[in-house]
Amino acid sequence: MNIADIAEVQFDAASFWEAAKTHRLLVARCNACGEAHYYPRQICPFCRADDVELAPASGRGTIYSLSVTERPDHRRVVAYVTLEEGPTMMTRIIDAPQDIAIGDAVTVDFEASPDGLTVPVFRRT
Amino acid sequence: MSRACIVGAFEHPTRKAEGISVAQLHMQSARGALADAGLTFDDVDGYFCAGDAPGLGPMSMLEYMNLNVSHFDSTDSGGSAYLVHVAHAAQAIATGKCNVALITLAGRPRAAGMKSAKMPLAPTPDTPFEAPHAASIVEMYGMVAARHMHEFGTTSEQLAWIKVAASHHAQHNENAMLRNVVTVEDVVNSPIVSAPLHRLDCCVVSDGGGALVVTSEAVAKSLSRPLVAVRGSGEAIRHPSAGRIDLTTSAAAVSGPRAFSEAGVTPADIKYASIYDSFTITVLVALEDLGFCEKGKGGAFVADGNLISGIGRLPFNTDGGGLCNNHPSNRGGMTKVIEAVRQLRGEAHPAVQVADCDLALAHGTGGSLATRHGSATLILERQ
Ligand SMILES: [Zn+2]
Numbered sequence: 001m002n003i004a005d006i007a008e009v010q011f012d013a014a015s016f017w018e019a020a021k022t023h024r025l026l027v028a029r030c031n032a033c034g035e036a037h038y039y040p041r042q043i044c045p046f047c048r049a050d051d052v053e054l055a056p057a058s059g060r061g062t063i064y065s066l067s068v069t070e071r072p073d074h075r076r077v078v079a080y081v082t083l084e085e086g087p088t089m090m091t092r093i094i095d096a097p098q099d100i101a102i103g104d105a106v107t108v109d110f111e112a113s114p115d116g117l118t119v120p121v122f123r124r125t
Numbered sequence: 126m127s128r129a130c131i132v133g134a135f136e137h138p139t140r141k142a143e144g145i146s147v148a149q150l151h152m153q154s155a156r157g158a159l160a161d162a163g164l165t166f167d168d169v170d171g172y173f174c175a176g177d178a179p180g181l182g183p184m185s186m187l188e189y190m191n192l193n194v195s196h197f198d199s200t201d202s203g204g205s206a207y208l209v210h211v212a213h214a215a216q217a218i219a220t221g222k223c224n225v226a227l228i229t230l231a232g233r234p235r236a237a238g239m240k241s242a243k244m245p246l247a248p249t250p251d252t253p254f255e256a257p258h259a260a261s262i263v264e265m266y267g268m269v270a271a272r273h274m275h276e277f278g279t280t281s282e283q284l285a286w287i288k289v290a291a292s293h294h295a296q297h298n299e300n301a302m303l304r305n306v307v308t309v310e311d312v313v314n315s316p317i318v319s320a321p322l323h324r325l326d327c328c329v330v331s332d333g334g335g336a337l338v339v340t341s342e343a344v345a346k347s348l349s350r351p352l353v354a355v356r357g358s359g360e361a362i363r364h365p366s367a368g369r370i371d372l373t374t375s376a377a378a379v380s381g382p383r384a385f386s387e388a389g390v391t392p393a394d395i396k397y398a399s400i401y402d403s404f405t406i407t408v409l410v411a412l413e414d415l416g417f418c419e420k421g422k423g424g425a426f427v428a429d430g431n432l433i434s435g436i437g438r439l440p441f442n443t444d445g446g447g448l449c450n451n452h453p454s455n456r457g458g459m460t461k462v463i464e465a466v467r468q469l470r471g472e473a474h475p476a477v478q479v480a481d482c483d484l485a486l487a488h489g490t491g492g493s494l495a496t497r498h499g500s501a502t503l504i505l506e507r508q
Pocket residue numbers: 030031032033034035044045046047048049
């Protein structure tokens with residue numbers, strides 16, 4: 001089972017992945033309690049109501065933490081980014097400069113993953 | 126009050142299991158622990174194992190060992206599972222479900238050619254959001270270290286002291302994979318794997334296994350081994366909380382206080398601690414969450430040899446731990462309990478044995494500290 005197959009049967013987040021194909025980042029927010037969450041579920045993980053909506057995110061955030069691995073051909077950066085909307089998500093920072101750091105402002109971009117998902121990544125703003 | 130006791134403990138001496146199957150390692154470890162206790166396979170009426178055991182839950186291993194038990198448990202929280210098993214065995218014994226519980230662990234990632242642990246790809250709801258980034262376990266723990274450094278000013282040199290202490294202990298363990306004593310400079314000058322973690326911040330990859338035998342106090346008193354009682358236990362799972370992640374606190378902040386409360390003791394009473402050490406940062410975060418120091422003060426606590434037996438306030442991982450000795454199946458919880466039992470019996474290497482060691486703590490962290498993980502804490506007492 002590859003990652004895209006796994007995503008396909010996690011029905012909660014279907015619209016998230018559909019939007020990602022056209023390079024739009026959605027964030028899940030509950031209409032009952034008003035809280036945003038990540039990763040998207042159809043049942044709110046805070047108040048457990050069924051009233052969750054996926055709406056466009058600003059695409060701006062800040063780096064909460066990161067780990068930098070220098071590869072022969074590129075700098076690989078795994079990170080947690082805190083979105084303007086509130087939730088913190090696991091991602092990567094692409095084209096990162098050497099002084100990339102916690103607290104840096106970042107903007108969303110998208111990358112095709114090898115097994116067929118288009119996934120949100122970030123670059124320094 | 127009657128307390129369950131750990132009467133048998135065995136650490137498989139191999140570190141590279143060429144030509145030995147995982148099932149065989151489990152059974153060799155079981156045989157060693159039962160022999161240590163003065164019991165036989167026929168005495169076992171409870172069996173505990175986790176995901177490293179081949180097959181569905183305990184079924185295949187029970188068949189392989191040809192055991193028939195009246196109680197079983199295959200709770201899996203990664204490397205901390207075996208501490209959970211000790212606690213669950215004590216609970217099962219207290220409620221009369223079994224009298225002699227056998228717990229086994231084994232694996233051969235080294236012989237199988239595994240260089241570093243990768244997160245398994247499972248059809249879980251989180252997988253599509255994490256797996257595409259293919260974060261290695263070092264990158265995951267690197268993020269924990271980076272955040273701890275950012276919030277509290279923790280340094281690579283402070284983290285290095287944890288490895289330095291482990292190496293001081295490992296020099297006396299003839300089975301340890303890394304027996305050379307290292308300095309803070311050695312650690313911080315070793316190659317960076319994933320910043321801020323260096324190669325020497327990481328544990329070894331080793332084959333092997335271990336087993337424990339837990340019995341009722343009545344059975345334990347009929348045997349000739351020193352009585353090591355389970356005085357307190359705690360377990361907890363922590364996860365990214367739907368996007369409200371806090372990487373500097375672990376599930377030990379729940380499992381630790383529960384174990385201390387049940388035992389009726391405080392961190393200041395603990396004479397020896399086995400702390401799961403997949404990475405140096407794993408130890409630092411656990412020490413803070415368990416209450417050995419304030420949150421954020423772990424760096425100062427571990428510095429200047431404070432974890433070295435005979436020198437520091439809190440001797441830890443006197444077998445060399447996962448950082449230097451052994452990390453069988455990439456799951457370090459079993460060996461944590463085994464060394465705590467050695468210390469409480471007075472059977473640790475004389476160079477690292479803690480004087481009059483009558484109260485010890487063992488702590489495990491399983492899964493990934495940066496996402497979903499399970500912590501388990503045991504407080505063990507020599508009676
Ligand atoms: Zn809600």
